[in-house]
Amino acid sequence: MLTHCHTSPQKPARVVVLGSAGFVGAASVRHLQAADVPVLPLGRGDIDLLDPKAAEGLRALLRADDVLVFISARAPCKNAAMLLENVRMVEAVGRALKAVPVAQVVYVSSDAVYRDSPSPIDESSCAEPGSPHGAMHLTREVLLRSDYAGPLALLRPTLIYGADDPHNGYGPNRFRRLAAAGKEIVLFGEGEERRDHVHVEDVAELVCRLALHRSSGVLNAVSGETASFRELAELTAAQFSPVVPVKGSPRSGPMPHNGHRAFDAAAISSAFADFSMQPWRQGIAEVCRQVATR
Numbered sequence: 001m002l003t004h005c006h007t008s009p010q011k012p013a014r015v016v017v018l019g020s021a022g023f024v025g026a027a028s029v030r031h032l033q034a035a036d037v038p039v040l041p042l043g044r045g046d047i048d049l050l051d052p053k054a055a056e057g058l059r060a061l062l063r064a065d066d067v068l069v070f071i072s073a074r075a076p077c078k079n080a081a082m083l084l085e086n087v088r089m090v091e092a093v094g095r096a097l098k099a100v101p102v103a104q105v106v107y108v109s110s111d112a113v114y115r116d117s118p119s120p121i122d123e124s125s126c127a128e129p130g131s132p133h134g135a136m137h138l139t140r141e142v143l144l145r146s147d148y149a150g151p152l153a154l155l156r157p158t159l160i161y162g163a164d165d166p167h168n169g170y171g172p173n174r175f176r177r178l179a180a181a182g183k184e185i186v187l188f189g190e191g192e193e194r195r196d197h198v199h200v201e202d203v204a205e206l207v208c209r210l211a212l213h214r215s216s217g218v219l220n221a222v223s224g225e226t227a228s229f230r231e232l233a234e235l236t237a238a239q240f241s242p243v244v245p246v247k248g249s250p251r252s253g254p255m256p257h258n259g260h261r262a263f264d265a266a267a268i269s270s271a272f273a274d275f276s277m278q279p280w281r282q283g284i285a286e287v288c289r290q291v292a293t294r
Contacts, residue, residue, distance in 0.1 A: 001123035002271045005104075005151055005214035012067040012103065014038040015211050018047065018058075018093070019071030023166055024108055024157075027204035028069060035208055044072075050088055055095035062100040067211045068093075070144075071108045076167070077136040090140040094147030104151040105144060106210050108203075111158040111196075111220060113138040116257050122264040123156075123218045153210040155203070157221035158263060161283070162200030163290045171229065172197060172284050175236040179244050180291060185237060190248040191230035193259040196222050199283040209272055223277040224265030235281060239288035 015032050019025035020041030032039045040061065047057050049072055062068065070093055074085045097105065112134030113127045129135045141154055161172035168174050170188065178185050203221045210219070233246045268275065278286075 001267060002153070002215050002217040002219045004271075005216070006212070009035075009209070009212035010214070011035070011037050012211055012214070013065040014040060014063065015067045015069055016040045016042060016062065016102075017069045017071065018042050018049070019073070022071060023162065023164060024160065024200060024203055024207075025071045026164070027162070027200045028071065028207040031201075031204040031208040032211065035212065037208070037211070040066075049092045050085060054089075054092035058093065058096035059099045062096060062102055064100060064102060066102040067104045067106065067214070068097070068102050069106045069108070069207060069211065073136070075133065075136075076169075077133040079132055083132050083136045083139070086136045087139060087143070090143050094143055097148045101148065101150055104153070104211065104214050104216075105148055106153045106155065106207060107141065107144055108207065109137040109141055109154050109156045110134060111156050111222065111263070113141070113156060116261065118258075120224075120262040120264040121220070123220055123267050151214055151216035153215045154218045155206055155210060155221055156218065157203045158196045158198055160200050160203055161197055161287060163287050165200070171195070172232055172236060172287070175233045176284075176288055176291065179237045179240045179288075182240075182242065182244060184245045184247055185233045187229055187233060187246065187248050189251040189255065191233060191246075192228055193255050193257065194226040194228050195257075195261055196224070196226050196263050197232070197280050197283075198223055199278045199287070202277045202283075205275065206268070206272075209275065215271070219267055219271060220263055220265070221277075222263035222265050222268075223280065224263055225280060226260065226262050227280050232280070232284065235284055236288060239285055240292070
């Protein structure tokens with residue numbers, strides 16, 4: 001599903017990162033700079049993609065030999081109004097790309113584009129989202145394909161954790177904040193549902209590698225390993241002293257994703273043989289140590 005224009009890494013002339021001030025964007029900028037790649041970071045203060053003049057502003061900044069990393073989004077997308085805003089954003093990017101067709105586009109999408117499956121999901125699995133967030137990302141993928149004919153790499157991460165996460169979503173990011181504050185961790189049900197989680201630094205490294213290889217196609221940013229939310233919470237609690245209790249609570253609805261959403265990570269090894277995602281136990285412990293020393 002992923003092909004490389006460059007079999008060995010080659011530094012692009014420049015990488016333009018849309019959404020450079022965000023969680024994944026800031027990490028991606030760091031990894032690109034560490035690889036000695038020239039980077040033009042663009043945050044909302046530089047280009048507001050909802051501004052009617054955004055396409056013209058972006059077009060003026062782009063060069064034909066650039067790689068454009070597109071991460072900006074109103075996320076998580078929860079409703080029709082947010083979906084339409086995200087479509088307006090990609091429409092502005094598409095107009096700029098039609099005027100200046102850059103050397104490559106890397107779009108950071110989401111695993112939410114996939115339909116639930118009893119078998120591990122891979123890059124060939126059915127893209128049939130069941131949420132506004134998934135529908136938003138799939139729509140943006142389709143529109144980018146329509147507006148840009150060059151090498152387009154679609155990176156679809158699963159649930160991302162890291163020290164600078166801004167969303168505080170249920171899972172390692174919220175659990176870590178509660179444990180650090182000495183507050184008990186309350187689970188949905190008994191926390192028995194199992195999900196795949198990935199470290200933001202691994203996602204950023206994949207963004208960097210996609211640019212260095214001028215890749216095109218689809219790659220899921222997944223570990224291939226699932227853990228229950230109880231396991232995640234108990235490991236997180238154990239990283240702080242005193243160790244806070246982890247408690248269950250009555251569920252108010254059905255278990256999301258039928259309780260288990262697993263991924264096949266073989267495509268990562270095939271694309272980048274020298275790279276592997278951090279195991280969740282190691283990654284979460286590392287993030288907890290990082291925030292504890294701040």
